[in-house]
Amino acid sequence: MNGLTAEFTLDHGDFRLDVRIEGPARGVLGIFGPSGSGKTTLLRCLAGLEKHARGYLRVGDMLWHHDAQRIFVPPHKRAIGYVFQDGRLFPHLSVQDNLQFGARRSSQAHDPSVWQRTVELLGIGHLLQRHPHNLSGGEQQRVAIGRALLRQPCLLLMDEPMASLDAQRKAEILPYLEALHQELSIPLMYVTHSVDEIVHLADHLILMSNGRIQAAGALLDILPRLDLPLAHTTDASVALETTVADHEPRYQLTRLQFDGGELSVAQHDAAVGGKVRVLIQARDVSLARSRATDSSVLNILEATIEDIAHENGGRTLVRMRAGSAPLLARITRKSFDRMQLMPGMRIYAQIKSIALSN
Amino acid sequence: MNWTPLWITLKLATISSIVLLLIGTPLAWWLARTRVRFKAAIEAVVALPLVLPPTVLGFYLLIGLAPDGVIGGPWRALTGHGLAFTFAGLVLGSVLYSLPFVVQPLQNTFETVGDRWIEAAATLGAGTLDRFVSVVLPMARSGFITAVTLGFAHTVGEFGVVLMIGGNIPDKTQVVSIAIYDHVEALEYSQAHLLSAGLLLFSFAALFLVYRLNRRWRTVVGR
Structure with missing residues (x-):
């Protein structure tokens, strides 16, 4: 049909x-x-x-x-x-x-x-x-x-x-x-x-x-378009389509792969090779200029800054791309200025929380 | 003791209620849904019997029902009989007089039922008549019960209109309310007592039953 x-x-x-x-x-x-x-x-x-x-x-x-x-x-x-x-x-x-x-x-x-x-x-x-x-x-x-x-x-x-x-x-x-x-x-x-x-x-x-x-x-x-209102809501998120790479039963984790890198999430019952959609909220992403080796954050993706939008309330929304996948991070204006971020810059996105959607 | 007036009253009220439902349902449905400008005028006409003294309505009916009147004339041409001082004339008078008591509760119920469930039924594949029968009618049940009860009771209790157009003909158009009046006029208090008590008991029993049923249905429907 x-x-x-x-x-x-x-x-x-x-x-x-x-x-x-x-x-x-x-x-x-x-x-x-x-x-x-x-x-x-x-x-x-x-x-x-x-x-x-x-x-x-x-x-x-x-x-x-x-x-x-x-x-x-x-x-x-x-x-x-x-x-x-x-x-x-x-x-x-x-x-x-x-x-x-x-x-x-x-x-x-x-x-x-x-x-x-x-x-x-x-x-x-x-x-x-x-x-x-x-x-x-x-x-x-x-x-x-x-x-x-x-x-x-x-x-x-x-x-x-x-x-x-x-x-x-x-x-x-x-x-x-x-x-x-x-x-x-x-x-x-x-x-x-x-x-x-x-x-x-x-x-x-x-x-x-x-x-x-x-x-x-x-x-x-x-979702990641900064010229549209969705990115500016408090729940602003991106969705990524990923593939199950393997399971780590010892840590009760599942590793997901996409062309921008790898993500570890709480153990999921999908079979290896299965498709999983993950949701990452902009407020759960923080940024670092170098890869943190001493951080408890498990999921760190290397990305390139594409676009920046300053919002009310002293916050700044940063859009990046990891591989072909877009990411959003909402940080404070102060951090933005201190880190001297600008489009084209390589950056490390630290993801504190990931939601799964079937 | 002559019980015929009671029988005539019940027959009149039953037939009038049926006619009232047949006329009142489409009229109330139309009034509940239409947006035409002259809706208020129609509503005012329907409500007139609420405010007019029955004698005024009866007077105009008497003139209209006369052999050369606007209703009596065509009726006579159609059936060969007159309409004034007949049982059919009484039914017509009762229907007009009780119309607001049937139309108003029905219109209110139809307005309360509203478009919401009708639209839901439409999206589920129910056509116009199907929607009315399977959604509107059951949801408007308590409104129908109120309407029929009020229409019936109001007809049983009417006096002025009947007095003007009925002619008080024993065994034909003499209803119980007028029979009681006659008995009192003639100082036949025992007959007046019997008829009055009979009417009182019957009315109470009928209303009690209706409200019992209505409450049970309300509980089932949960409104």
């Missing part, structure tokens, strides 16, 4: 959505931006919930919307799964009936193994007889995701599914979404304003601002 192409304009009072997007045939497309930037409106246009949007939408070989050709497929005839920010489980139905609501109306033949897999993947088997008001926020969102999946859609849309959850519930649901990411063979458009969710889940990224698209591309390319 081909990917997705869409173009929409929509006026809502003094807000105007004006976007053109292309999405891959599978994988997670993150849509990131501040509130009011039009993320949800874009998702609603894709679902057909905004009747007055002008433009077109093609998903695979299906044309769902083309106002020049007077084509508008209503939402109930689009094979979409939509997860709302507030879940919107039907309060008068049990979890089981909520899950079946979309499954029964799906054009796909009922497949008990899909049901089985979905219920298992989301860990909701023990909730089936309950009613939505007896579920925690995290459980409700898991059921809402299951309900959307069981519709067996061609396109999955999620509108900040974790925005209403506290940190603990988020941590509880994120692994399910990561597992889903592995299983999905359809595109997932994931709206969020959380950098953390983006770096864990997205493959591609669209940055939105004031109803327009500010930047779009692969996650790994967008």
Whole structure:
């Protein structure tokens, strides 16, 4: 199946959505931006919930919307799964009936193994007889995701599914979404304003601002760009694709390789040769002019400074490249001046903490 | 003891409630969702019976139901019968008089249900009618119960409109509220007592049952 192409304009009072997007045939497309930037409106246009949007939408070989050709497929005839920010489980139905609501109306033949897999993947088997008001926020969102999946859609849309959850519930649901990411063979458009969710889940990224698209591309390319807002958030991170080199059981460590060097992380169960995505936050990286031999920091990468941006609060963001991989370090302006850093300089990046994402 | 007025009252209230639901549901649904400018005017018309003395409504109905009136004329041409002083005329009067009691709770419920679940149902593949039947109706259940109860009770309790357009014809249009009035006028207090107590007990029992059911459903739905 081909990917997705869409173009929409929509006026809502003094807000105007004006976007053109292309999405891959599978994988997670993150849509990131501040509130009011039009993320949800874009998702609603894709679902057909905004009747007055002008433009077109093609998903695979299906044309769902083309106002020049007077084509508008209503939402109930689009094979979409939509997860709302507030879940919107039907309060008068049990979890089981909520899950079946979309499954029964799906054009796909009922497949008990899909049901089985979905219920298992989301860990909701023990909730089936309950009613939505007896579920925690995290459980409700898991059921809402299951309900959307069981519709067996061609396109999955999620509108900040974790925005209403506290940190603990988020941590509880994120692994399910990561597992889903592995299983999905359809595109997932994931709206969020959380950098953390983006770096864990997205493959591609669209940055939105004031109803327009500010930047779009692969996650790994967008994250380190100093001209874009992601690098300037407190959670600013880079993601690296690495390969498992070997395990060091004696130290309970796993060594990961990429073309900029090697990283040691807490022992990981991936097999040697397996792919692992690691996340490195800018605030966890410090810089040194020479390779420290007396430091407890295990991961030190040699890199070249590419770009520098001074931020408010006396901090400076430094972008480097280790091999072909970008790195970000957030240091104080004072250290920056004392070290007399400048683009082109060789530097050692000391990485204090690395997060893994499957 | 003549129980016919009680029977006529119940028949009138039942038929009126059914007609009220059939008219009130689409009207309330439309009012809850429309954004047209004259919505306020329609709402005001529906609410008029709340503020008008029943005699005013009854007076206009009497004129409208007359054989040459705006309703009575066409009705006569269509059916060959008049409408004034008939049971059908009473149903029409009751429906108009009780309309706000049915439309307002329904409109409130529909507004409360809102677009959220309707949109969710649409993204799950439910078409327009399917959404109404499988999502809106069950979620609006307590609103329907309130509407039917109020419509029914209000019709049972009506006096002024019936007095104006019913003609107080025994065994045909004499409802219990008027029968009681007649008994009191004639100083037949024992009959008045019996009918009054009968109506009181019936009304209490009906309301009690409805609220019991409603509470149980509320608990199930959890709202």
